[in-house]
Amino acid sequence: MSSPERGWSAAHVGDYRKRVFHERDVLTRALGEARAWQQRVLHDLLDFNAGTAFGREHGFGRIRTLDEYRRAVPVHGYDGLEPWIERMAAGERNVLTADDPVVYFTSSGSTGAHKKVPVTPRFMRTSFFPFFYAAWASMVEHHPDVVGADAVLNLKQDPLPVPKLTGDGRPHLGASQVDFGAAFGEPLSAEPGTSARWAALPVEVAADDHLEKAYLRLRLAVEADLRCVIGINPAAVAALPYQLTLWWERIVREIRDGTVGGRAVADPDPARAAELEALARRFSPVRPAHVWPNLRVVFCWTGGVASLYLPRLREDYGIGVDVLPAPVAASEGPTAVTLDRHPRAGSLVVTASVYEFVPADLPIGAGAETLQAHELEPGGEYQVVYSHVGGMYRYAGGDVVRVVDRLGGVARVEYAGRATPSDAVGERLRESHVVGALSTALAESGLEVRNASCRVAGATRRYEFALAPYTPWSGDETTRIGERLDAALRARSAGYDSARVQGRLAGPELTLLDADAFQRDWHRRVAEGTRPAQVKDKLFRQDQADWERLVGAREGED
Structure with missing residues (x-):
């Protein structure tokens, strides 16, 4: 196996450690003066962008308080900013921001439409990089050996040699495809794993052949002594054990022969191939923990x-493996980052954005009444509205967060799901309702799932759940968990309970899938051209074709 420290020099590692710890310390100290920081962020975005077209139209130059800002600027989603963004992308300057975008992040959003998110130097310097560096601090502090280039498999990395361009000639691509060092002068911004020998593939692959790129990176990483897997998107982390099984024979053959993607560009390694064959004789299936002890x-x-599914998936990666939480963030901006060793929740990045919140069950729109961070209640769920210097003004991105507790007097939150409810008959069932109900029903039944999706099924007007159990369930177990799920949904959602009482919804129906059904679906979506970083878990699947693709597929169809 290769050395875990081949890519970064000792000096680079030292500088990187200093930077991530410094940014974490700054954000931690800021929690003690959160309200002052929120006012400072508001003044900065208003003053810096007062002369823009948006700033002039909304009177930025006259606004000094949050209440004045609320009255001047409506709450809106991407649709409300899209006309302004399109003017920028066509080449008009000084529209939303005083400095020009360097790139536009793409985001699929909940509708699948590709957004253009302008990314400016001022936003990156004041909002993005502080939380971005701080996000790695816990890993770097408590697992220092993972920083080396050949110790990390970064599943989100996807360099794009020829990105699409907007009308103003700026790249339009995913955040994971941007070289922040080259674009923004941040040489330390390369994530762990982005200098590994599998980061730059030794053979040519079509830019949209994402499955082959995933295979090639995995084939190269199997020869190394991995210490860390970075997925950000947990669906990609869940797919990797399945990929090991799917591609096992090809990987072992290519390691023995010294080929990568069928081309002789590596040294043959019959000893490592023999190790892998011995693993396959001992374990069925071979898991990441076996390949990378x-x-x-x-x-x-x-x-x-x-x-x-993460508690059980963790076992595939090894006993005692830490699953560290990635920040609560979107392409449009950051929300929260973990500053300690909490397994799920992060503190609001009070130096990055002005945060407002709307209770999750209330409709959100132009006139929505919002709460400030200090008004949030532990256990409450809220839609996030944020404003920052990069042009996202009172932007409702559609994420719901749950307040776990407070750290330094500031709410610490975890991601609870998307805000858009499933609402066939007025039940307004949110993702967090369903995930919480499933968690309760599974815990009460002693059962586990690899993943789950649901939809409102046709004329029967009942929720149909597609579940992939870890172990087979008996008929009685399936019936019991269906009953417990129904009860848990009624307890969590007043709308669902009302719909059940009034007969507008029947009780849920469970469809049990085989263990790999969701992984096969993930592979199909990637094979159809979606980048792995954008193929996320889909809880609500109301599209008929999408549902049939999930529940109708059978083993061996990949």
């Missing part, structure tokens, strides 16, 4: 649907 860290989102 020194693996210690998985870094990904831990909330939402992933909370149902």
Whole structure:
């Protein structure tokens, strides 16, 4: 196996450690003066962008308080900013921001439409980089050996040699595809694993052949002594054990022959191939923990649907492996980052954005009444509205967070799901309702799932759940968990309970899938051209074709 410290020099590692710890310390100290920081962030975005078209139209130059800002600027989603963004992307300057975008992040959003999120130097310097560096501090502090280039498999990395361009000639691509060092002059911003020998593939692959790229990186990483897997998106982390099984024979053959993607560009390694064959004789299936016995860290989102399957998935990566939470953030801006060793929740990044919140069950729109961070209640769930200097003004991104507790007097939150409810007959069932109910029903039944999705099924007007159990369930167990799920949904959602009482909804129906059903679905979506970083868990699947693709597929169809 290769050395875990091949890529970064000792000096680079030392500088990187200093930077991530410094940014974490700054954000931690800021919690003690959170309200002052929120006022400072508001003044900065108003003063810096007062002369923009948006700033002039909304009177930024006259606003000094949050209440004045609330009255001047409506709460809106991407649709409300899209006309302004399109003007920027066409080449008009000084529209939303006083400095020009360097790139536009793409985001699929909940509708699948590709957004253009302008990314400016001022936003990156004041809002993005502080939380971005701080996010790695816990991993670097408690697992120092993972920082080396050949110790980390970064599943989110996807360099794009020829990105699409907007009308103003700026790259339009995913955040994981941007070289922050080259674009923004931040040489320390390269994530762990982005200098590994599998980060730059030794053979040419079509830019949209994402499955082959995933295979090639895995084939190269199997020869190394991995200490960490970075997924951010937990669906990619869940897919990796399945990929080992799916591609096992090809990987072993290529390691023995010294080929990568069928081309002789590596040294043959019959000894490592023999080790792998011995593993396959001992374990069925072979898991990441077997291939990489020194693996210690998985870094990904831990909330939402992933909370149902990560506890057991962790075992595939090894006994005692830490699953560290990635920040609560979107392409449009940061919300929270973990500043200690909490397994799920992070503190609001009070230096990055002005945060407002709307209770999750209330409709959100132009005139929505919002709460400030100090008004949030532990246990409450809220839609996040944020404003920052990069042009996102009172932007409702559609995420719901749950307040876990307070750290330094500031709310600490975890991701609870998307805000858009499933609402066939007025039940307004949110993702967090369903995930919480499933968690309760599974815990009461002593059962576990690898993943879950649901929909409102046709004329029957009942929720149909597609579940992939870890072990087979008997008929009685399936019936009992269906009953407990129904009861838990009624307890969590007044709308669902009302719909059940009034007969507008029948009780849920469970469809049990085989263990790999969700992984096969993930592979199909990637094979159809979606980048792995954007293939997320889908709890609500009302599209008929999408549902049939999940529940109708059978083993051996990959």
